Amino acid sequence: MSESNAFNSNMYLPFEKGLHELDVQIRRLEELSKRNNMDFGEEISNLARKREEMAKELFSRLTPWQKVLVARHPARPQTLDYVGAMCEEFIELRGDRCFADDRAVVTGLARIAGRRIMVVGQHKGRDVRERNACNSGCPHPEGYRKAILKMRLAEKFGLPIVSLIDTKGAFPGIGAEERGQSRAIAQNLQEMSVLRTPIVCVLIGEGGSGGALGIGVGDRLLMLEHAYYSVITPEGCAAILWKDHEKKEEAAAALKLTSADLKAFGVVDEIVPEPVGGAHRDPKQMAETLKAAIVRHLDELARIPMDQLVAARYERLRKTGVWRIAQAAGVEVQETARAK
Amino acid sequence: MAWGSRRLGAVQPKNVQPEGQFTKCPGCAEMLFVKDLEKQLNVCRHCGHHLYMGAWKRIRAFLDEDGVEELFGELETCDPLEFRAARSYKERLEECQARTGMKEAAVIVRGRLKGIPLIVGVTDADFLMGSMGSVVGEKITRAFETAAGDKLPVVIFSGSGGGARMDEGILSLMQMAKTSAAVAHFGRTGLPYISYITNPTLGGVSASFAFLGDIIVAEPGALVGFTGPRVIKQTMRTELPKGFQTAEFMCEHGQIDMIVHRKDMRDTIARILSLLTGKEPVGAERATIA
Numbered sequence A: 001m002s003e004s005n006a007f008n009s010n011m012y013l014p015f016e017k018g019l020h021e022l023d024v025q026i027r028r029l030e031e032l033s034k035r036n037n038m039d040f041g042e043e044i045s046n047l048a049r050k051r052e053e054m055a056k057e058l059f060s061r062l063t064p065w066q067k068v069l070v071a072r073h074p075a076r077p078q079t080l081d082y083v084g085a086m087c088e089e090f091i092e093l094r095g096d097r098c099f100a101d102d103r104a105v106v107t108g109l110a111r112i113a114g115r116r117i118m119v120v121g122q123h124k125g126r127d128v129r130e131r132n133a134c135n136s137g138c139p140h141p142e143g144y145r146k147a148i149l150k151m152r153l154a155e156k157f158g159l160p161i162v163s164l165i166d167t168k169g170a171f172p173g174i175g176a177e178e179r180g181q182s183r184a185i186a187q188n189l190q191e192m193s194v195l196r197t198p199i200v201c202v203l204i205g206e207g208g209s210g211g212a213l214g215i216g217v218g219d220r221l222l223m224l225e226h227a228y229y230s231v232i233t234p235e236g237c238a239a240i241l242w243k244d245h246e247k248k249e250e251a252a253a254a255l256k257l258t259s260a261d262l263k264a265f266g267v268v269d270e271i272v273p274e275p276v277g278g279a280h281r282d283p284k285q286m287a288e289t290l291k292a293a294i295v296r297h298l299d300e301l302a303r304i305p306m307d308q309l310v311a312a313r314y315e316r317l318r319k320t321g322v323w324r325i326a327q328a329a330g331v332e333v334q335e336t337a338r339a340k
Numbered sequence B: 001m002a003w004g005s006r007r008l009g010a011v012q013p014k015n016v017q018p019e020g021q022f023t024k025c026p027g028c029a030e031m032l033f034v035k036d037l038e039k040q041l042n043v044c045r046h047c048g049h050h051l052y053m054g055a056w057k058r059i060r061a062f063l064d065e066d067g068v069e070e071l072f073g074e075l076e077t078c079d080p081l082e083f084r085a086a087r088s089y090k091e092r093l094e095e096c097q098a099r100t101g102m103k104e105a106a107v108i109v110r111g112r113l114k115g116i117p118l119i120v121g122v123t124d125a126d127f128l129m130g131s132m133g134s135v136v137g138e139k140i141t142r143a144f145e146t147a148a149g150d151k152l153p154v155v156i157f158s159g160s161g162g163g164a165r166m167d168e169g170i171l172s173l174m175q176m177a178k179t180s181a182a183v184a185h186f187g188r189t190g191l192p193y194i195s196y197i198t199n200p201t202l203g204g205v206s207a208s209f210a211f212l213g214d215i216i217v218a219e220p221g222a223l224v225g226f227t228g229p230r231v232i233k234q235t236m237r238t239e240l241p242k243g244f245q246t247a248e249f250m251c252e253h254g255q256i257d258m259i260v261h262r263k264d265m266r267d268t269i270a271r272i273l274s275l276l277t278g279k280e281p282v283g284a285e286r287a288t289i290a
């Protein structure tokens, strides 16, 4: 059985029912042929072809809400998976030197395709224990402070930064507030905007508002095809603007949170294609594709003089937003202010 | 400052019926005479509760009377997402504009504080919850850029229950990064930026320019934090400590420099600016409170 079919039934998302049924049929025929020593080769390859077409079709027209579900899939590769698959070397560096080591944020020295880098990433954790330790990837102020501390280290030693974003949002808790969640995020935005080293940010899964942005200011923003990036979760938006949690699908569509939307707004520089069926169906291929994209951008940025790089980073942020200028005569001139 | 002029006469404290002469204090439930309340800068004379103060009333109370000039008032809001929830963004925006007489949540002016020239920004918590969309972000950013060019200090009064504005999606979120970058570049000029936090300041406004002041001042009782108390209570299923996320609470936890009574805002900020820059405040003091 191929690795991509090695799914148990709870790994399928609600909209993947058709895929699930075909996978079950394929598996049955495979078992049957093994047990009875019969050849169902043709039937199996027909079904496999059908499944492939169905998956391609399904994933080429995912609704925004379906993308949110894919981005949140429990088997979706996480920061440490990518680090393991993309980097020849990784030495984790822990702690914020103030209060704690927030496991929701992973930082460390790494080598990717021979290039020395600093990795910063949000990590959700896989099993219950790891998820508890990581607070499911929702950072406390310590996580943001740890991230900026290691980024300053990167600046000092001339290492480019690769930031992997994957969080539902900053941790909503009493301690997080007491210890300055707002300040921690704000400080990262401020410092990352002027750090004198290249920064490549990648949205690998969930981009939950300020909690995601807190490690997300840089020279490039790449986004995996089915990742999402939003000012608020669809559920939160539905609760506030519809006063109804069940309107999350409508909210996901209204928020324009998909990679294609963000590319159109000029917020995202490049969409990194995912394997058919999502990154979790072929993590190895996903990591290879992502690695190639990251290395390409690192090499591009390495050629830009530092003053020019930092100036361009400001220009990049400076252009975000859309407004118009009212004119005295009442004629309005549309000023689109988009990155590209 | 066409909008400003229209706004000046029309300011009403929140929770006050325009036709009513009295309003109930949210702090102590005393009935307050509106005319009297306005003379007190919307501070309850019984319990000291700081009631909402609109952007233009704030500017009038804070700055010297002469030479206030609105900046970037020509920036107008678009609807880049063509956002539609139960109601459309356009509808909500227009209704808010009609109700408040303002075009957007942020007002930026150039003026003087006891003779010291400066740039002042206010985000008005009553305009779409003081949320930051493209125009608010752009105005705040331009405020820092203009101040850097003209070598002026910046004071920003933030009030935002809404944080980044949902209706402009990711573009709102990016305003957090944009304004923070503007503060970073402004910081290199050696000019002071004082962040003045008013009730409430949460989310994307809190986690960007509001918490990046060289000095962070807050009004008594102001709600300040990243995640709002209701969400924390619901998510964590826990009781919140007494006074959680009030300015006083945050001050005790080392998040802000000081709490300043509204009647002292002119004096205190002028003294801070003077101590930071060596510029002496000039001009006669005028009564800011009856």
Ligand SMILES: [Zn+2]
Pocket (backbone or CB within 6 Å): B025, B026, B027, B028, B029, B030, B044, B045, B046, B047, B048, B049
């Ligand atoms: Zn009172």
